Amino acid sequence: MSSATEKNDALLQVNNVRLDFHTYAGEVKALDGVTFLVKKGEALGLVGESGCGKSVTALTIVGLLPENASVTEGEILLAGENLLAMTHDQIRKVRANKIAMVFQDPTTFLNPVLTIGEQLEEVFLLNSERLANVAAERKIEVEAGKEEQDTSGAAPKLARSRQKKVAKALSIDVLSQVRLADPERTLKQYPHELSGGMRQRCMIAMALARNPVLFIADEITTALDVTIQAQILELLRELKRQLSGSTLLITHDLGVVAELCDRVAVMYAGNIIELADVKELFANPLHPYTQGLMRAIPMIDRRMERLETIPGSVPDLIYPPSGCRFHPRCPFAFEKCKLEKPELLHVGKGHTVACHLYGEGKA
Amino acid sequence: MTKTVLEIKGLKKWFPITGGILGRVRGYVKAVDGVDLEIKEGETYGLVGESGSGKTTVGRCILRLIEPTAGEIIYRGQEITKLKGEAFRRVRRKFGIVFQDPYASLDPRQTIKGALTEPMKYHKILESDEEAVEKAKDLIKRVGLNEDHLYRFPHEFSGGQRQRIAVARALTTDPDVVILDEPTSFLDVSVQAQILNLLSDLQKEFNLTYLFISHNLSVIEHMSNRVGVMYLGAIMEAADKEIIYRRPEHPYTHALISALPIPNPALTRERVILSGDVPSPVDIPSGCRFRTRCPYATDYCKEKEPPLVARQPGHLISCHYELKLSAPIPLAEASRKT
Numbered sequence: 001m002s003s004a005t006e007k008n009d010a011l012l013q014v015n016n017v018r019l020d021f022h023t024y025a026g027e028v029k030a031l032d033g034v035t036f037l038v039k040k041g042e043a044l045g046l047v048g049e050s051g052c053g054k055s056v057t058a059l060t061i062v063g064l065l066p067e068n069a070s071v072t073e074g075e076i077l078l079a080g081e082n083l084l085a086m087t088h089d090q091i092r093k094v095r096a097n098k099i100a101m102v103f104q105d106p107t108t109f110l111n112p113v114l115t116i117g118e119q120l121e122e123v124f125l126l127n128s129e130r131l132a133n134v135a136a137e138r139k140i141e142v143e144a145g146k147e148e149q150d151t152s153g154a155a156p157k158l159a160r161s162r163q164k165k166v167a168k169a170l171s172i173d174v175l176s177q178v179r180l181a182d183p184e185r186t187l188k189q190y191p192h193e194l195s196g197g198m199r200q201r202c203m204i205a206m207a208l209a210r211n212p213v214l215f216i217a218d219e220i221t222t223a224l225d226v227t228i229q230a231q232i233l234e235l236l237r238e239l240k241r242q243l244s245g246s247t248l249l250i251t252h253d254l255g256v257v258a259e260l261c262d263r264v265a266v267m268y269a270g271n272i273i274e275l276a277d278v279k280e281l282f283a284n285p286l287h288p289y290t291q292g293l294m295r296a297i298p299m300i301d302r303r304m305e306r307l308e309t310i311p312g313s314v315p316d317l318i319y320p321p322s323g324c325r326f327h328p329r330c331p332f333a334f335e336k337c338k339l340e341k342p343e344l345l346h347v348g349k350g351h352t353v354a355c356h357l358y359g360e361g362k363a
Numbered sequence: 364m365t366k367t368v369l370e371i372k373g374l375k376k377w378f379p380i381t382g383g384i385l386g387r388v389r390g391y392v393k394a395v396d397g398v399d400l401e402i403k404e405g406e407t408y409g410l411v412g413e414s415g416s417g418k419t420t421v422g423r424c425i426l427r428l429i430e431p432t433a434g435e436i437i438y439r440g441q442e443i444t445k446l447k448g449e450a451f452r453r454v455r456r457k458f459g460i461v462f463q464d465p466y467a468s469l470d471p472r473q474t475i476k477g478a479l480t481e482p483m484k485y486h487k488i489l490e491s492d493e494e495a496v497e498k499a500k501d502l503i504k505r506v507g508l509n510e511d512h513l514y515r516f517p518h519e520f521s522g523g524q525r526q527r528i529a530v531a532r533a534l535t536t537d538p539d540v541v542i543l544d545e546p547t548s549f550l551d552v553s554v555q556a557q558i559l560n561l562l563s564d565l566q567k568e569f570n571l572t573y574l575f576i577s578h579n580l581s582v583i584e585h586m587s588n589r590v591g592v593m594y595l596g597a598i599m600e601a602a603d604k605e606i607i608y609r610r611p612e613h614p615y616t617h618a619l620i621s622a623l624p625i626p627n628p629a630l631t632r633e634r635v636i637l638s639g640d641v642p643s644p645v646d647i648p649s650g651c652r653f654r655t656r657c658p659y660a661t662d663y664c665k666e667k668e669p670p671l672v673a674r675q676p677g678h679l680i681s682c683h684y685e686l687k688l689s690a691p692i693p694l695a696e697a698s699r700k701t
Contacts, residue, residue, distance in 0.1 A: 049551035049552065049553060050551055195640040197640060198640075225413035225414055225578070225641070226413060226578070226580065226619055226622050226623060227413065227618060227619065227622050227636075227637045227641075227656075228413075228640065229622070229624070230622030230623075230624075230634065230636050230637070231636055231637075231638075233624065234634070234636050252551070252552070253624065254626035255581075255623065255624030255625050255626045256624045257626070258624065258625065258626045258627055258628040258630075259624045259625075259628075278628045279628045279629060282626065282627060282628050282629070283629065292553065293552060293553065294626070296552050296553050296555070296556035297552050297555075297556070297581065297626060298559070298581040298582055298584060298585030298586075299581060299625065299626060299627070300580065300581050300584045300585075300608055300620075300623070300625065300692060301625055301627055301630060301692055301693070304585075306560060306563070307556040307559055307560055307585070308556065309553065309556040309557045309560060310553040310556075313521050313523055313553075313554060314551070
């Protein structure tokens with residue numbers, strides 16, 4: 001388990017979260033006690049194959065689960081506050097101010113009938129206090145005569161027309177921050193007029209607009225071509241240097257993880273099975289699944305005649321295997337693996353692994 | 364000297380865009396705009412490119428699943444784009460194809476037995492139904508499934524198993540050339556590895572020639588002997604795999620390889636990040652089609668389209684300049700465990 005010092009610089013703690021989906025076929029036990037933490041300022045990669053629960057974990061954090069999902073156990077703490085205990089309105093506020101999430105397919109998450117400007121300015125218009133501060137700082141004025149300071153509220157509040165002007169200025173800022181060539185023009189465009197890469201930049205801009213403490217990126221480069229993916233990865237690298245927040249990067253691509261993350265958590269069938277610093281994990285993978293995964297991908301920086309494979313396929317989570325969920329596919333499985341679920345075990349250098357091979361004296 | 368199995372010369376496929384009440388042709392989507400390639404016996408030719416580069420269209424034109432607009436396709440010395448009826452049927456059975464999406468490429472209402480025996484009946488390869496079933500049994504075992512699976516329907520299989528069935532089906536007519544159109548892009552990495560190994564095994568066993576189409580540069584590198592890099596409907600560079608990945612001479616190839624995220628955090632390298640997006644295939648830039656994103660483009664590139672020429676034997680490049688480009692990836696065998 002993680003030490004006390006680690007807990008202190010934790011931004012997000014996910015503790016033993018279990019989650020079921022109710023379906024006609026039965027209960028899908030999608031998360032089986034997921035535990036990890038995201039430190040302040042770091043980029044944590046969450047990797048695994050489809051159906052391993054990585055996206056569900058992210059949706060649980062931001063409270064966007066579908067109706068047939070229920071969390072049966074566990075807590076998710078953001079700076080000490082349990083997100084799972086929050087009401088609808090509270091978690092909505094968290095999404096507005098603290099956690100921003102960007103998804104794989106930007107087309108689905110942009111409103112096709114509103115311009116980018118309308119959608120982006122809305123984000124700023126929700127926060128009138130910030131608008132007032134920015135207006136004062138930058139001395140943004142409206143034309144004489146239209147000025148009508150609203151003094152009824154306690155906090156300084158600007159008139160609507162002036163708010164919009166400030167929101168537009170901020171939108172242009174954030175669009176140039178994501179390296180869109182012509183932000184003023186982009187503001188007036190509709191999503192269909194933009195390319196996939198540009199749309200994804202707009203989504204990232206909307207996320208940044210809120211100054212989030214945690215930025216969750218769910219497969220954000222998967223739908224993009226290699227050269228466009230490279231542009232977005234470069235942007236994320238740059239933003240990581242500039243911004244102070246943490247990033248949770250969800251992907252199935254170990255290449256993307258190697259390029260962007262500080263630490264990596266590997267998921268399999270609803271469990272975190274290994275977690276380590278990125279260099280440590282790639283140099284010294286301990287869990288048989290992680291090892292198998294790394295040998296199964298063709299890599300262009302090394303010669304190999306034949307890929308190693310992991311036999312079988314991902315288990316059906318309505319009837320998950322007993323004990324360690326990986327045991328039916330594991331070449332090293334022994335009796336204990338069928339009976340007992342392995343706990344995440346600290347094996348040094350910030351490396352944790354959930355496997356009986358590394359239990360008492362076994363390593 | 365190995366024989367050339369398949370040669371493509373000046374292949375074009377322009378899809379017309381019609382509009383208005385009269386349905387007049389307003390323009391063309393130039394999906395494939397002059398492709399030349401040559402595939403040798405027993406090799407795997409990797410065709411790589413970003414989405415919309417026309418690589419899938421090339422594959423479909425070869426089988427004439429869509430009719431090419433212009434160009435020649437020569438299979439073992441015979442021009443096949445003009446063949447009709449029975450004559451073409453005899454040639455086509457020498458080709459197999461595996462599609463990207465194993466959920467769409469199998470008929471949900473047909474058993475696996477049906478899917479495997481139908482091509483044999485159509486091409487009249489075997490005398491009787493019994494023989495066809497025997498052969499189907501043999502093939503299903505070769506792809507790592509068993510006889511019982513013949514009597515099931517596609518929905519009973521996982522993605523990886525379906526792709527195995529699709530591979531078996533491609534082999535039913537004893538093909539010479541198999542076109543693999545993104546055969547693993549729908550699969551997870553652990554299953555992808557199984558399919559790639561299977562394809563390598565079958566290639567040796569049946570002495571097949573592969574045209575492997577993919578956007579995944581690592582998969583292409585693993586599978587191919589030679590690689591052609593496509594951009595906006597044309598080949599930019601084609602050469603042995605080693606040259607394409609270690610010493611590319613076309614700026615697009617160079618940028619493509621250097622942009623690929625490599626799963627090795629210990630590796631440091633220079634990245635070339637291309638600006639902008641791929642232009643629309645309706646409105647291909649004048650001169651060199653890559654010039655709008657090329658970091659080395661000059662005014663001359665606007666005027667004249669560079670021909671695809673061999674600088675060294677077997678290394679074709681479509682670029683006006685002989686650029687000195689750095690190695691896009693250092694070999695790091697020493698720094699990693701296998």
